[in-house]
Amino acid sequence: MDIDAFVAANKPTWDRLDDLVRRRRSLNGAEVDELVELYQRVATHLSIMRSSSRDAIMIGRLSTLVARARSAVTGAHTPAWREVVRFFTVSFPVVAYRARRWWLGATLASIVVGYVVGVWVAKNPDVQNAIAPPEEIKQLVEHDFADYYSAHPAGSFAGQVWLNNAYLSLQVIASSIFMGVLIPYVLWNNALNVGVSGGLMAAHGKSDIFWGLILPHGMLELTAVFLAAGVGMRLGWTVVDPGPRRRGEALAEQGRAAMSVALGLIAVLFVSGLIEAGVTPSGLPTWARIGIGVLAEALFLTYVIVLGRRAVRRDETGDIEQAPDLAPTA
Incomplete structure (x- = not known):
């Protein structure tokens, strides 16, 4: 040639x-x-x-x-930064908003269980004695509960809290593969632990210390856990009721949506960990520490409601664009 x-x-x-x-x-x-x-x-x-x-x-x-x-x-023509922006402005908030009934239900149920257990423990000395010997309870309410938040340097403590809470949230979401039946058990144990601690502190006149240390970070932290639980239970329910779509298609969409929440909660729990390490044990007045927690919670709920509702109006589901299991049909 x-x-x-x-x-x-x-x-x-x-x-x-x-x-x-x-x-x-x-x-x-x-x-x-x-x-x-x-x-x-x-x-x-x-x-x-x-x-x-x-x-x-x-x-x-x-x-x-x-x-x-x-x-x-x-090749992909969408810049990476646009994918990140879309995730935090569309994918994560719309999935959280669509699952709002599930995680609000988990929130209310946990609050009721925690309150009932706390009152029961606080008003029954026999129950307190069954939980632990009096000297161990005294050590808990007078030293251990408060010392937990200041026993380690803030930086390492924030990292430890972040990893622990992120791992818990991922566990909750991952348990949805069993149709979500294990999630209420996880929520029950969490509410039980909070209720027992609160009841013991209240029985010894330490309610102000309990709420002053729990609320600053706990509102956002527990909201993240309840959101993970709600999304996981919603995914499990999709097995029972996939709606008008094929079951496999519905499960694939909800599974990808659940992973979006898992990734988004990493950022949410990072903020919660910073508050727990830097604000909760600080010398700020109790009202100021709780106020910071309320502000963080309000900002997160506003973010989910405003951006999530806007995305729902545009028929967004939080699923990835050009999902591999979907094809155009006539």
Whole structure:
């Protein structure tokens, strides 16, 4: 084969492909079709050149052109920062908003259980004695409960709290593979522990210390746990009631949505961990510490309600764009 003649005959095609690749963000429909066709044609030219020529420079230039064209045809065109922005402005809040009845129900049930257990423990000395010996309870209410928040440096404590809470939330969501039946048990144990601690503190006149240490970080932290529980139970219920869609399709969508919440809660729990390490044990007045917790909770709920409702109005589900298990149907 005459390589010089081959190059001369096909160079206009290569130049045209190069031009289309350079203007790939502003191509119209016909030019996009032309780009795909020329990419396939030039890839064939490259194969011929590799088998028939030893001109390394020309082969290298043609290889670069084909690689750039392949990226233009098959590569992602959305900048990474736009994906991050979409996640925090659409995907995470809309999934949280759509699951609001589930996690609000988990919140109310946990509050009721925690309150009932706390009152029961506080008003029954026999129950207190059954929980632990009097000297251990005294150590807890007078030292251990408050010392827990200041026993370690703030930085390492924040990291430890963040990891523990993120792991708990992921466990709650992961348990949805058992149709969510384990999630109420996790919530029960969590409410039981809070209720027992609160009841013991109240029985010894330490209610102010209990609420002053729990509320600053606890509102946002527990909201994150309840949100994880709500999304997990919603995913489990999808097995029973997939709605008008096929069960596999519904489960795939809800599963991806649950993973969005799991990722979003990492950021939420990071903020909660900072509050628990930096605000809860600080020397600020109790009203100031609780006020910071209330502000953080209010900002999060506003974020979910405003952005989530806006996304629902646009029929967003929080699922990834171009989901692999969905195909257009007539």
